[in-house]
Amino acid sequence: MSAPVIVGGGLAGLSLALSLSPHPVVVIARAMSSGKTSSELAQGGIASAVGPDDAVAFHAQDTLDAGAGLCDPATVRMITSEGPAVIEQLARWGVVFDRMSQGGLNLGLEGAHGRRRIAHANGDSTGASVMTAMVARVRATPSITVIEDAELQEIHMDDTGVCSVLFCQGRDDKAYTLSTRHVILTTGSSCALWRHATVPSLSWGHGLLIAAQAGARLRDLEFVQFHPTALDNGLDPMPLISEALRGEGARLINEKGESFVSELDPRDIVARAIWAQIQNEHAVYLDARVISDLPAHFPTILDSCLKSGLNPREDLIPVRPVAHYHMGGIATDAHGQTNVSGLFACGEAACTGLHGANRLASNSLLEAVVMGGRIADTLRDRSLHEGHVDPTPCDVDTCAYHESAEDVARVRALMTAHVGLRRSQTGLEQAIESLSLMKETSRHAQVGLMVAKAALARRESRGAHDRLDYPELDPQQAISSFVTLHAGDVVVNPEK
Ligand SMILES: Cc1cc2nc3c(=O)[nH]c(=O)nc-3n(C[C@H](O)[C@H](O)[C@H](O)COP(=O)(O)OP(=O)(O)OC[C@H]3O[C@@H](n4cnc5c(N)ncnc54)[C@H](O)[C@@H]3O)c2cc1C
Numbered sequence: 001m002s003a004p005v006i007v008g009g010g011l012a013g014l015s016l017a018l019s020l021s022p023h024p025v026v027v028i029a030r031a032m033s034s035g036k037t038s039s040e041l042a043q044g045g046i047a048s049a050v051g052p053d054d055a056v057a058f059h060a061q062d063t064l065d066a067g068a069g070l071c072d073p074a075t076v077r078m079i080t081s082e083g084p085a086v087i088e089q090l091a092r093w094g095v096v097f098d099r100m101s102q103g104g105l106n107l108g109l110e111g112a113h114g115r116r117r118i119a120h121a122n123g124d125s126t127g128a129s130v131m132t133a134m135v136a137r138v139r140a141t142p143s144i145t146v147i148e149d150a151e152l153q154e155i156h157m158d159d160t161g162v163c164s165v166l167f168c169q170g171r172d173d174k175a176y177t178l179s180t181r182h183v184i185l186t187t188g189s190s191c192a193l194w195r196h197a198t199v200p201s202l203s204w205g206h207g208l209l210i211a212a213q214a215g216a217r218l219r220d221l222e223f224v225q226f227h228p229t230a231l232d233n234g235l236d237p238m239p240l241i242s243e244a245l246r247g248e249g250a251r252l253i254n255e256k257g258e259s260f261v262s263e264l265d266p267r268d269i270v271a272r273a274i275w276a277q278i279q280n281e282h283a284v285y286l287d288a289r290v291i292s293d294l295p296a297h298f299p300t301i302l303d304s305c306l307k308s309g310l311n312p313r314e315d316l317i318p319v320r321p322v323a324h325y326h327m328g329g330i331a332t333d334a335h336g337q338t339n340v341s342g343l344f345a346c347g348e349a350a351c352t353g354l355h356g357a358n359r360l361a362s363n364s365l366l367e368a369v370v371m372g373g374r375i376a377d378t379l380r381d382r383s384l385h386e387g388h389v390d391p392t393p394c395d396v397d398t399c400a401y402h403e404s405a406e407d408v409a410r411v412r413a414l415m416t417a418h419v420g421l422r423r424s425q426t427g428l429e430q431a432i433e434s435l436s437l438m439k440e441t442s443r444h445a446q447v448g449l450m451v452a453k454a455a456l457a458r459r460e461s462r463g464a465h466d467r468l469d470y471p472e473l474d475p476q477q478a479i480s481s482f483v484t485l486h487a488g489d490v491v492v493n494p495e496k
Pocket residue numbers: 007008009010011012013028029030031032036037038039040041042043044045046047126127150151152153186187188189198199200202203206207240324325346347348349361362363364365366368
């Protein structure tokens with residue numbers, strides 16, 4: 001048997017691997033950098049109650065308020081209380097946080113946070129700075145074996161639970177199996193299922209599908225956070241234009257120069273207002289010309305604009321709402337364990353109950369590191385006799401599978417039109433019918449179908465889930481939804 005196998009090279013996977021050290025571990029990842037992880041793209045930073053006027057209870061309350069009645073309060077308390085320790089741990093791993101002249105952390109303030117509590121590194125390049133430090137540390141840690149340019153395809157089970165993984169590697173997609181009793185999925189977001197997204201295009205929820213096929217329960221899939229303002233430059237992914245710019249005075253206007261929403265309203269309200277403008281064939285812009293210190297505070301945003309031929313000190317920035325963060329994911333307990341023996345999940349691919357119906361900004365990097373540490377604690381106790389790492393070549397059709405670009409584009413268009421910011425029974429049923437017809441040939445369609453069916457089942461509007469036909473929040477529905485696969489069919493809220 002091999003060491004535990006972590007799938008994914010973002011912050012969740014790498015922090016777990018480092019927490020386990022010196023215990024041997026294998027990381028299978030498409031990549032740990034080169035724009036293939038959301039972790040590298042994070043701009044704002046990491047939330048933690050370390051400010052002099054702050055307390056864990058305040059951070060927990062802001063998280064619960066954002067989650068619109070669907071957070072798991074014990075998980076919220078546990079994860080927010082670990083915030084200060086996470087910042088210290090990341091600093092020990094080599095992350096250099098921005099500090100004030102007296103040495104204390106230079107904490108940022110973000111929407112829906114009642115206090116300054118966002119630790120950042122190199123201004124709005126936090127994710128890139130964190131991942132540079134983490135990748136260097138992982139490469140220098142002999143107990144971590146990294147298998148790169150590799151994609152997990154299947155998890156195999158025997159009578160006692162997980163027994164091996166099947167993955168493809170390299171340009172020629174050679175297939176290998178690796179025996180292990182412990183697999184941790186840290187495969188990131190599903191938001192590339194939508195036509196416009198801030199996440200890398202490979203982040204379409206492959207891990208969720210593999211987990212469901214192995215028997216895992218998925219939770220709260222209908223809750224997807226749409227960020228109101230990405231730079232509408234036609235790129236995939238679209239660069240994020242942080243709301244911090246609006247906090248500094250940038251204004252949202254349409255092509256006539258008309259203002260149509262209060263810039264500091266919550267993310268979902270601003271996103272829907274922009275969406276309504278676009279549906280009515282208006283163009284939407286952010287006017288950031290009033291902000292003088294862009295190079296110092298927003299180097300990443302400035303760089304994205306300049307690369308698109310825009311100078312935000314003179315030009316209006318075209319923006320649109322985009323899929324940004326999936327609150328739902330593989331259901332886990334407070335130790336990252338799924339309902340399948342030996343299968344764990346962590347990071348954005350998991351659903352611990354921290355975010356509920358809407359994520360509080362900058363809580364996801366925190367969650368990734370806290371849960372990585374907790375899974376490491378569990379594995380350290382369990383797998384002391386595992387250490388051998390020896391993938392076996394095999395011959396299977398799975399690695400020959402390549403989804404057509406037309407199918408991917410079709411799924412993304414369907415998800416955007418019918419499972420996006422505003423949903424209705426008619427639109428969701430239309431999406432479900434079309435995705436069902438595609439599911440034999442398209443893995444994207446299989447994941448989209450699970451999300452669409454969960455969205456159809458929730459007949460209320462709550463947090464990021466907005467139903468035109470059920471516009472009110474229904475207190476009777478303040479419970480999580482669950483999705484499982486039975487013989488390939490999607491079952492929502494199965495009997496326990
Ligand atoms: C533009 C942007 C800005 C953000 N800003 C912030 C912020 O300021 N603060 C905050 O807290 N959060 C932020 N987020 C969210 C946060 O970045 C993510 O939730 C977090 O980084 C997820 O980390 P992860 O390790 O779970 O996933 P990722 O970092 O996405 O890593 C996933 C890994 O899994 C690999 N993978 C996927 N499928 C497979 C497969 N089948 N086989 C092998 N490998 C696979 C990928 O290649 C990748 O290596 C932001 C997100 C974006 C997109």
